[in-house]
Amino acid sequence: MFAGKSNISAGFLFLSLFMLYGFFLIYLRDFAPGKEQWIADYGVGAHFESRLAHVHGNLFALLNVAVGLVLLRMQLSPTSTRWISGLALVGMLMPLGILAEVLFGVPPIFVIVGGVSMVLALGWLSFEVWQAEIRP
Template identity: 40%
Template sequence: MLIGKINIVASFLFVAALMLYGFALFNIAVRRVLLHLPISTGTSRWTSGLALVGMLMPLGILTSLVVGMLPIVIIISGISMILTMGWLTVAVSQTETSS
């Protein structure tokens, strides 16, 4: 029983570390694109706001597990992360690059 408990705890810690790592990479990628590429101010504001909403996913998972709240925060943050990446992809593809 003790070994099973240790395995579950280790698995959850690994998943939590992976989530933190993934959200950090998401945040770094969005900031890097917004800072270094010539993207319009409106697009920058909207995508940075959507990225911030996407960062609420761990809070949504926590409230869903601990409090039993509906996973609406998880769904909204997931959709906002997808919209952020899609919008930035379109914005970067429309920028002009110098040779």
């Protein structure tokens, strides 16, 4: 029960934070001093990576909400449920890793770990759902 609930809660929190980050990106593009340079560099480098973090943050937030809802609804093994939940939560390191790269020059290890974790979580969940006995 805690596994699915934590995914939903973290997913909505992450979604709200990355939505706020999206508003900040809009501010930089439309209202900030030097917006012309921001617009000129919009498709390359840190600007592109910033938008990539925004998009993946929202996507991974929604994926966590979906994973949480499935985990709460389906009768899966407790071990699989805990692992899938944990992997999906660790997956949120990917957009945070992209931001850490842009802001602090951190190596892309968090991007890789988060991306692999999310792929494993969703692959494992799809296998478990396929194996599950579904009753109306």
